[in-house]
Amino acid sequence: MRFAVIQFPGSNCDMDTVRAIREVTGAEADLVWHARKDLSDYGAIFLPGGFSYGDYLRPGAIARFAEAMDGVRRAAEDGRLVIGICNGFQILLEAGLLPGAMRHNDHLQFRCEIVPVRVERADTPFTSGYEPGQVIRLPIAHGEGNYYADDGTLEALERRGQVVFRYAGENPNGSRNAVAGIVNEAGNVLGMMPHPERAVHRWLGSEDGRALFVSMWRAGRERQLV
Amino acid sequence: MYNEPTAEQIEREALYRQVGMTEEEYRRAVELLGRRPNWLELGLFSVMWSEHCSYKSSRRVLKRFPTEGPQVLQGPGENAGVVDIGDGWAVAFKMESHNHPSAIEPYQGAATGVGGIIRDVFTMGARPVALLDSLRFGPPDDDRQRYLMREVVAGIAGYGNAVGIPTVGGEVKFAERYRNNPLVNAMCVGLMRHEDLARGTARGVGNPVLVVGARTGRDGIHGATFASAEDPLEKERSAVQVGDPFMEKLLLEACLELIATGAVVGIQDLGAAGLTSSGAEMASRAGSGLEIDTALVPRRETGMTPYEVMLSESQERMLVVMERGKESVAGEIFRKWGLEAAVIGRVTDDGMLRVLDGGKVVAEVPVKALVDEAPVYERPAREPEELAVFRSWRWEETPLPERLDEALLALLGSPDLADKEWVWRQYDHMVLASTAVRPGADAAVIWLRGTRKGVAVCTDGPGRYVRLNPLLGGMHAVAEAVRNLVCVGARPLAITDCLNFGNPEKPEVFYQFEQAVEGMSRACEVLGTPVVSGNVSFYNESKGVDVDPTPIVGAVGVVEDMERVCTPAWGPGMIVGLFGPAAPAPEDQGRWLGGSEYLLRVHHLLAGDAPPLDLELERKVQEACLEAIRRGLVAAAHDVSEGGLAVALAEMAIAGGTGAEADLGAVAAGVRPDVLWLGEAGSRIVVALRPEHVEAVRRLAEEAGAPFAVIGRTGGDRLVLRAGAVQADLPVERLRTVWKEAIPWALSENSRVSSSI
Amino acid sequence: MYTARVYVTLKASVLDPQGRAVERALHALGYGEVRGVRVGKVIDVTVEAPDAGAARRRVEEMGRRLLANPVMETFEIESVKPASGAAVEG
């Protein structure tokens, strides 16, 4: 399976993500410019972290109009894998591919640290390499990761088991229900604030992100995604 | 055409004063030009001859710095220094101040400071991989200081995080003399292959000159505003420059892509004095001339005069000289990134900086006159009277506290020594996924991915020592920074610096400056770390009070094997060793107390001399410790600096979540317990060793001629300090709480929230 | 040319961390009478348009598509006025 990492103006975790995919799975990963519409070659698409369009107005608000988002939408409909990390999660929310929105962290500060995160679902194509309920350590780095959805939406997310990652220690940003990552109903689109691509080597303080890339690689093969 | 004074008027009415030139300087300009300068030409002289651009007060003194070594690929004189780290890799780095803008508007001042230093590094062809920030404020006991600190930190975070360069290190200190003059110094470190080294030169007659990036507005134009024929916004003008990290990120990517094409002849950021200074400097380095038509410069505002265009300090712009015929290469790359690239002139061979306005020549000044012929001052220097007063302190009269527990807690909770996590967790210190040693250790380590190598970086600036003894303080600044590199297992390579001082026209301030540079130079020579870049910030004064003399040193080293990186975190069951002197001779006790954090926090005294520092001993200690780490004999290491041995041990205990018992009974004869545990001296590193490695380390130290002593063992959950009798005994948890909570507590008072809401 | 002033505010049911911080700060400054603070955006959009009505319709559309996020925000056009003075780019 081939991986795409979309590069928006202002993305800054794009290369980290490409490297993590290559190093962990050995698969091919391409950096794909945001103006490219056709993403049909890719079985899995990453929307990386960063500050696309400076995060001006709202994080993800401008990036969601990028031409590559057509390809992302199509991939989501096809059942291919789409994952947004940090800014990528914000873009998926703005694009309506996942429900909810992001507010400023409740303490209003940017927060960068390694935090405990509980894997609530280990039966998704992104998390099959983890144990259900496993608490892993992942870096976060964001100023607007305070997840919001109205009561009805939130209740539905929980009922359907769409909350995949949840902060297991102190809630670092005020997210409702301590949400750190969610999937769509079909289970093939994931958005998460923590950065698995920064947790792939002992020297980086955690290796707990590796299983996510491995899970995706496996799912891609099983599902015979391009 | 513009409402500008004539050359005659300038002379008759002494208008040169309005742009900060003395009469003598004006006469010199007339002589060099062979005629009276017009208003624009006067503007060019005034900015190029300003302290900021010409280093007219410091140039003579800075010559003292050692700048050479086999590792140096580029020394001072370019936008950043560059050193070799082996295997074809090199590091580019530099530090710069943004003190004055930060005092006016802390968020934007700090943000644009970060932006400027990033450009200095990528302009060399290096990809920035780390930022550091060195900050000084007044004590956090008033709303203004807390506001400044919150905003400065937010500004650094807001810019660095968005550009996507991890801020991995720095320091924050507080002292009375920074109350009206906060210091904000930022350092950037970049990585590159040797062959990608780019330089700021304007070579090749006829080569096109481009301005790329943001448009030019009326930002930061100095003093007099006669020049504005029509400035519709005059009343609404703000001196504040706003940073745009998004633009910077695009500019960074576009410039690196452009440099990689090989079609770039020279490139330089537009910083202070904008087009004037960058144009003149690039021409000067190449010995060429430059022609710029201001009408071709893309503007953000209407009605700008050539004067305003030439002097604008709008952010996020670069000046690029391309190979002739390759303009379109730049055009394409910049268009892809959504940026503008405009050809605004060309390289000439007549040595002139010629400014045109729609084809018409409006200024013509020899580059040499602007750059090489800038005035150089021999400022008088005189030892400040306060030094004699400091030295007259009689340490014997300082009472001994009953127990050291309280003193140790007071030190751990002092804003200077307390945990700075509140600051650095606002910085994205992990982006680029290469940060192997994160903030909080002696130095940060950036892993050079795909290799086993790493780059270690840190900053240091012992302001109090420099105030007490500028020469010795300057030595400490370098020794301490370099020692910090050694503690993480890096071989020191070179340093950059930012010299923050008061008004150099005061002989006392100039004395501090001269002596500090001398001290730094000596340390650099002995420790083998040349100065490859730097910056001077003078006039940090207000209401007649100058800041403490504050040279900040940024040090860079290389880790050869990432498996051998060390941090201060120790584990249980280890032996605690100390490289360097364990105690002073009884007659030297005063030297260990003078200028110490302990004397200040517990006795509220700033007195004495800076602590002793023997550079040869320092070198031996560093060599021995580094060798021990490289052989894999050291489990944890931490240098002993402010707060002395007790604070160093406490920090290691907190970092490792493990207690220890240390006993200095063997060396304590005739020495006061406070001197022993809280006294300060250079050349000391605490290490934790597995028991089976102790003998090897001892032998190694002996061979290197470095003192080494076993002083205790780790384990349990208390830190116990004895010299025979117990002198302090505290739970590690208590130490941790005091150390961790001091800064958040100091800043939590319900005061002004940031206006950046 | 017309300038439309658009407000974008968080829905009343959405907790506003910025508003909370300002409120706390005002209390600390001695403004005990403050009962609530909400922080939103004011966006001035200057457009070329034949008349104010046309300008409003276009800006209305921009509001729906880009300026506000309907999940948590609402927007309203406060006014549409002939543009004044020299235009300065962002």
Place this chain on the structure above:
Amino acid sequence: MYTARVYVTLKASVLDPQGRAVERALHALGYGEVRGVRVGKVIDVTVEAPDAGAARRRVEEMGRRLLANPVMETFEIESVKPASGAAVEG
């Protein structure tokens, strides 16, 4: 109880990168007629006060002291109205 609506806007000469980014986004979305965008803040402050005039005076003071940063922003009080409905916590 009164709610004062305060605008905080950047001084006209101060670069507004956010406004510029929004402008470019609007152009890309097909709104070529957009000539400029400036983004500021709107702050609704609800206060206990004997009358609208008193409320205005207090909020005016808050504006000077806290809500705007005088070196780069200006503020104006757009309106002071009796607070409507239940005050929602920030």
